[in-house]
Amino acid sequence: MKHLLKLMDLSKEEMGKILNLADQLKYEKKNGIKHHLLKGKTLGMIFRKSSTRTRVSFEVGMYDLGGTALFLSSHDLQIGRGEPVQDTARVLSRYLDGIMIRTFDQAEVESLAEYGSIPIINGLTDYCHPCQVLADLMTIREHKGLLSGKKLCYVGDGNNMANSLIVGGIKMGMSVSVACPNGYTPDSEIMKWASENGEFVCADDILAAAKDADAVYTDVWASMGQEGEAEARKEIFKEYQINASVMAAAKKDAMVLHCLPAHRGEEITADVLEAHAHEIFDEAENRLHAQKAVLVQCLGAKK
């Protein structure tokens, strides 16, 4: 695997390999076993949007693996003043061993990969969030023992998270249901692919989507870049909340996931978030382990 641009590019086997390596790296970190698999390597991290988890987990991940990470805000790079991504890709390829980028347009990530000569990792675009979903799948497997045959329900905006969860869940043999308001459904090509390749349902009936789910997932109603729509979206999405009634429809032992940051009282109630905090913060922790596995696969000596 050279790049991680979107989960659709990965086979089930490649995803399984990342998840297994992530489990191993997590176990080893907890037991004080160090692996400097990326010794001497440098990752550039380009951010056009804010981040807590992605930035810190990639930076710590590179440190754990014996390498270095550079935080490159688009406010300070020439790319923020209009230098073309094609040129940025060719310049940074001469200095770095890999780039992680968080941006708006998926095409920008694809261009970096096309024009650069080093591995490119997608740290979130408006279209998808593959690193998050690898951590999510790792967390579900950790709590439920396996992925295949488990039901994943997503409630909320058909955004980058929904797109990647559908692809990741279906590829790993999960049944995926999404409940989104009309006009806010996930990418139509992804939904078509999901219906043809697995058990997938998209509807506006939240309780039907949540019925017997093993894992219930939500994300913010207004993503980064949609701040101007936030007030209007509060009205549109007001029913699309993970609360006690939604949890009552899911399996008794259903887990709750949220990529964070969370807006209590909007997409999730404070009670549900706190009752499932152990799962949600395991999920946040797993960003570190899953991304270390991605970094090793893309940048490194294979493990």
Ligand code: CP
């Ligand atoms: N979930 C996630 O990607 O968090 P950050 O925006 O803090 O990186």
Ligand code: NVA
């Ligand atoms: N959908 C959210 C995810 C944040 C991790 C956003 O794009 O802002």
